[in-house]
Amino acid sequence: MANPNALQFKDMVREDLILCDLNVASRDEALETMASLLVEKGYCEKPYVAAILDREKNHPSALPMPGQKIAIPHADATYVNNSALLFARVTKPLEFRSMGDPDEKLQVSMISMFALKEKWMIGDLLETLINVYQDEDVLDAIMKAADEKEIFEILKTNVHEKQKR
Amino acid sequence: MGVKKRILVACGTAIATSTVVARKIEEELGKRGIEITTTQCKATEVPSKIEGYDLVVTTTMVSGTGDIPVIHTVSFLTGIGIDKDIEKIMEYLK
Numbered sequence: 001m002a003n004p005n006a007l008q009f010k011d012m013v014r015e016d017l018i019l020c021d022l023n024v025a026s027r028d029e030a031l032e033t034m035a036s037l038l039v040e041k042g043y044c045e046k047p048y049v050a051a052i053l054d055r056e057k058n059h060p061s062a063l064p065m066p067g068q069k070i071a072i073p074h075a076d077a078t079y080v081n082n083s084a085l086l087f088a089r090v091t092k093p094l095e096f097r098s099m100g101d102p103d104e105k106l107q108v109s110m111i112s113m114f115a116l117k118e119k120w121m122i123g124d125l126l127e128t129l130i131n132v133y134q135d136e137d138v139l140d141a142i143m144k145a146a147d148e149k150e151i152f153e154i155l156k157t158n159v160h161e162k163q164k165r
Numbered sequence: 166m167g168v169k170k171r172i173l174v175a176c177g178t179a180i181a182t183s184t185v186v187a188r189k190i191e192e193e194l195g196k197r198g199i200e201i202t203t204t205q206c207k208a209t210e211v212p213s214k215i216e217g218y219d220l221v222v223t224t225t226m227v228s229g230t231g232d233i234p235v236i237h238t239v240s241f242l243t244g245i246g247i248d249k250d251i252e253k254i255m256e257y258l259k
Contacts, residue, residue: 055178059176059225064239065243072181074180099176099242100238100239114181122181134243
C-alpha cells in the first residue's frame with residue numbers, strides 16, 4: 001500500500017534539479033554529467049554513474065512522445081541515498097536508442113533521470129511523468145521555457161498526481 | 166464472465182516501465198468493462214514465466230514465447246496508438 005505521507009512527484013520536482021541548457025556532445029556525456037550531479041549533491045553514491053551508463057546501454061530508455069523525443073534513464077536503488085528526479089533539456093538533440101526497438105535511433109531533447117530509494121515509488125512517479133509528457137502542449141512549453149524557473153513552474157502546474165490506491 | 170484473463174507485462178528490468186504499462190492496460194480494459202490480472206517481469210524472464218498466461222505485452226524485444234501471442238508496443242508510455250493496441254489485446258483475449 002502506498003503511504004499517503006510519502007514523497008510525491010510535486011515534492012520531487014526541484015528547481016535546483018533542472019538543467020535548462022545542457023550542452024554536451026553525446027548521450028553518454030549527458031548521462032555522466034547528470035548522474036555526477038546527483039552524486040555531487042549527495043543523492044547518490046559514486047557507482048551510480050556507472051550503473052546509469054550500463055543500464056542505458058543494455059536497456060535503452062528513449063521514447064517518441066507526441067511532441068518531442070524523451071529519455072527516462074534510471075538504475076536500481078543500490079547506490080541511492082535520497083530519492084531525486086533530475087531534468088535536463090539539451091541544447092541540441094542527442095542520439096539515444098529507442099526503448100521499443102534498440103536498433104532505432106531517436107534524437108532526444110529532454111532527459112528525466114530517476115534515482116529512487118523507495119522502489120515502489122517508481123511506478124507512481126513514472127506514470128505521473130509520462131502523463132505530463134504525453135501532453136504535447138506541455139512538452140512544447142517546456143522546450144520553449146526561458147529558464148529553469150519556468151520549466152519548474154510548468155512541471156508543477158501540469159502535474160496531476162494519481163489518486164493513491 | 167469466465168475466468169479473468171492473465172497478461173504478462175515485460176520490460177527491460179521490471180522496475181519502472183512495466184508498472185506503468187500494466188496499470189494503463191488495467192485502466193483501459195477496465196473502462197471497457199473487462200477485468201484482467203497482470204504480472205510484471207523482465208524481458209529475459211518471459212520464457213520461464215509465460216506458462217498460464219493468455220498474452221504477453223512488452224516494451225522491448227522478447228523471445229521464447231511459443232504459441233502465446235505477443236504485443237510489442239510502447240504506446241502505453243507515449244500515448245500514441247493506445248486504442249489500437251487495446252483493440253488488439255481484446256481480440257487476443259476473446
